[in-house]
Structures are given as C-alpha cells and as structure tokens.
Amino acid sequence: MLTRKQHELLMFIHERLKESGIPPSYEEMKTALDLKSKSGIHRLIMSLEERGFIRRLPNRARALEVMRLPESASRGLASGPRRGFNPNVIEGSLGRVRPASTDATSDEPAGIAVPVMGRIAAGVPISAIQDHSHNISVPPEMMGHGEHFALEVNGDSMIDAGILDGDTVLVKKVNNAQSGEIVVALVDDEEATLKRLRRKGHSVALEAANPNYETRIYGPDQVKVQGRLVGLLRRY
Secondary structure, eight states, rough: OOOOOHHHHHHHHHHHHHHHHOOOOOOHHHHHHTOOHHHHHHHHHHHHHHTTTEEEEETSSSSSEEEETTTTHHHOOOTTTOOOOOOOOOOSSSSSSSOOOOOOOSOOSSEEEEEEEEEEESSBBBBBSSSEEEEEEEEEOOOSSOOEEEEEEEESSTTTGGGOOOOEEEEOOOOOOOOTTTEEETTTTTEEEEEEEETTTEEEEEEETTTTOOOOOTTTTTTTEEEEEEEEEEOO
C-alpha cells in the first residue's frame, strides 16, 4: 500500500516520463507535491524504490525509471486524500474493561476488547490503515489507564527488541514519550513507523533494532508521537 504522497509522486514521475521522456527534478517534485523541503522528496523516492515501484539509474543525474504502477492507478483514488495516521479509538466498550460475565455458558473470552487499527511498519515507514478492522481480547494485566489500540507489525526492523513481523503490538495513545521508548511515530504527517525514539539536542532520531536498518534523523517538527508501546501479542 502506498501513502497518498507516494502515489502522487509516482504518478507525477510517470506522467512526466510519458510526456517528455525526462524525469522531473527534485525541485519540480517538491513544488508539485507542495512539500517544504527536498528532504521529503528524497524520503519518498527511497520508499518507492524500496517497494519496487521505481529504480534509480546509477551514474546518471535525475535518472528515474518507473518499474510498475499501483492497482489504484487504473481505477483512481476514490477514497480521497489521506490525513496521516491518527487512530480514533472507538468509544463505548472498545479498549475498556468488560464486567465479568455471570453466564457460565458464555464462550466469549475474558479480557479487554481493544480495536485493531491496521498495520504499522517496523521497517520502511508506511501509512498505517486508519480504519478499525476488528477487535482483539487483551488480558487486563497488560492494560493501564487511558486509551489503547493495537496494530499489526509489518517488517523486521525491531527484531532485536523482540518484535517480529506479524506480531500485534499494544499501544497506549499518548502524544509524548521519553528518549529510549518504543513509539508509534508519524513522520511529516504522512508516514507511520514503529521505532525507538531518541532525542539528540533539537533533533529526533527514530532508531531501528536491526543493524540492517539505518537510524533516521528528523527535525523536532517532523515527528509526532502517536502512541507508546506497552505490550506485545504473538500467535504460534
């Protein structure tokens, strides 16, 4: 799945190549996507390349080749612009302690119903799905005060922290975290990722727990904490 900005950039490059055979410059891409800096374009290019949508040709300036287009390109984006990752925990019984059942025949598992809000990248940042897809039952001892939600992990960048591809993480909804905590971070209001947060002066580092992934450094206004990891669920 591509984010809205990734899709817009891919189609902009594709259309420019169809028209002139020459890919657009970073400045042209920045203007077309209404971004403030070329660094945002650089991250989008890296993400598209890592997902196999484009290829950067070596030793040639501005050399980009579109390898494939998403399925949505043939039917348009009917869903409208994405607004980044901002999970809305469903009110009511979701994420709250259920009263103990007095029905001895009930097959419903005891615990807390927590909404699963899609997938989160433990790897290259992706846009997390914002829709409540289903609930999971979480043991009460894993829950504290406040709102919680769950996300399915996609990627292996946090394996040294014990978080594997396919795991489900339990997240407490907060907007701040201490340096060293594992968080759901929103980058440039567009891409969400699960990483360890480090504060270095006025900069924010999102650190992987896998030596195959580099630590990415951002300005203080580029990263917004959406939640803090408080638990992990795994099926065998």
